Amino acid sequence: MRLLYKQLTKEVLRNKVFVWLLFLLVFLSELSFYFVKFSIDGNAAVLESLPVLSANQLQYKNALASNTSLAYTFFFSMLGLACFVFFMFFYHFFGSNAKNFGCLKALGFTDRSLCFYFVLFTAGVSFAGSLIGLAGGYFLSDILVMANKRTYSVTGLIKGVAPFSMVVGFLGAAAILCLNAFLCYFFVRGKEPGALIAGRKRSGVRKTLLIADGIVKLLPVKNKFPLRIALRKPLAVFLIFGAVTAFNVCIILGQSLNFSSQKVFDSQMLGHNYDFDTRYPAYMGELLPFDGLPYLYHEAGLMAGGYEIEQTIIGLYHLNEVYELQDMDMKPLPLPEAGSIYINPGLAEVYGVRKGDSLSVFIDGRKYIFAVAGVAANAKAESILANAAQLAEIMGIPEGTYNGVWSMEKPAGGITTDREQRILRLEKDAVSNNTSSVINQVIGGIIGGILLFLAIYVNFQDNKQDMVILNLMGHSPKGIRRMLIDIYRPILWAVFFLTIVPSIYIVKFIQRSLSVSIKDYIPFGTNAAVIVLIFISLNIIYSVGQSVLFSIIGKTSPGKS
């Protein structure tokens, strides 16, 4: 067994590029997990042990719970991508070493012992990546701890990771990746040694080549040969599809998370022209001595998209320049009529509530049906807006009563938040969200880039032997490139255009799921610049892959082929 493992280890390590990238991928996945978990676990345990929490501590505790969901979501998504890259690696490795596997099987080594090696190798990469990721996460978590300290004005924050997180990071990741390796071994499992040794020399034309030929004949392409060569390996082309989609999703998601902070900030400032937001512990009835906007607020629950959602229902008596309500097209909205409400964009985007829908709203345990009159782009976060007269009636208080005021002058009594405090709070949230989203965006971008590079690399590698043969036949490098390589760029472009729209929908779905799981609205946002950025990046990565391949081909003398 020692010699078997020595042979396989050396063979695996011949794919240095791949192995390094596999390690890097696991490391980045673990890093993204532990840098968040180090800032969460220790502090969550401390907060849990406190008998009474201050308002800031309570807010911080809720934020930690949300971040935990996010950390797990990102971690398992990245592990999913890592599994895809491992799949690419094994596809490439088993394909290019079929003869060796045939030989080893002919020597009497079983699938079980061969498969065990690859599971062991994967576990090794996983543990090494986890260990370095853990160390990196420990140091990187300083950034999040500092950001949280600023955002929530809490002191005595510590860095610590719970045993359960260690189990998930180390054993969970290893288990998933090892299972993936076990399944990938099906490329070789059960195949007869004779078939593996004979390789493709078996009789007849491969079906995939015939299908590729059929497809190419249908396409209006001048030079059909390169396209047929590329399409003859559907799994390799599928890898490009998967990698481009994953890359698109990583970049769009990262950018969207980045935009979301700004979007939330804008929605809470646009039309919110008041300088003071005052809330009273009791209902007030006196007329305001200045031109303010009194409102009624009350906790409410509603059912949407099969979820029970907690919201604040805000009753408005009138609207003026202090608070200008706007729809999604930035047009002014009138005061909601009795029986109707305006919803915030989160309810529309995350839970699919639409204008004209009937919404069940629970106030003090009683159910009321409201018609959705529209989506208010600048509604207060987690709020729905109703007619105050109707709300007062529901709450059994006289019309004209209020427990909140938006105003340009500071009223007496109540708890007032001034404009500076409001902006500071939104900016702090934005900074905290940006910190984690930028880190995740960078990691996501790198992982997407790795995926794409490997998909292109695998496709190029499949043509390596043909390139050497053409080289021996005297074809110029330029000619070989035109025949076997250049075709992948238009394929990449075609795949990009085919996958960009589905990728946007995938990101919307991911963000919607995230919003539901953390019970916090993350608005989706993208623009043409992001799409152009992805397209340029794809081309750069393609060119890098091409250069690496040519440097490898350059080192391969015909005698060695």
Place this chain on the structure above:
Amino acid sequence: MKAILKAENITKDFEKERVIKGISLDIYENTFTVILGPSGSGKSTLLNILSGLIRPTEGNVKYGDEMMTSWSERRLADWKRTEAGNIFQEYLLLENLTVEENIKIGISPKKGSLSFERLVRILEIDDILCKFPAQLSGGQKQRTAIARAVIKGPRLLFCDEVTGALDEENSKKVVGLLHDLKSTFGIAVLFTTHNQQIAKTADRILTMKNGMVYQDVFNDDPITADAMIWG
């Protein structure tokens, strides 16, 4: 002569093509059997079926009293580890292991092996044990592959066109060595080739055409490997 391996009406289909068409034969102990035939006659496929590298579409292969074709993967692997050796035209040495390691990977922990020193001396590779396959000539590679197949002390040695990539001198050397190993260790050798001269050195010649054995003769007067005339 005692039959060690028995093929009973075996066929093999690759996709829609039948490449082995109902062959029945016995392979005897301590016999050098050549399977002779042109390219595409099915000789390598027959050898692969007999050596357990592929399974027949129909029919059975018996090893002693056991039905090989119904063995589990594990049992078949055990058999390959202990009782059967394979040598290929392309050598199929493991590039990452030295000559010594390439030979020793053929040893089964479940069974004793032949003397390593004696074997490498017979095969004249005792001075290249530390080299890697990429540093060897074709003849050296093939002799290393033979050592790997024989070190376990197999009862059967399957050789698929093993001189196909060698020059005259090395071909003669390899054929001669295989005869020596048969005599020294009592191994039954099955050797596929399209070379008539090699066939003349064999104890028995099975001639194949279109997936069938159409001639099976015992050679009462085999020539030595050195006496082969290379055309």
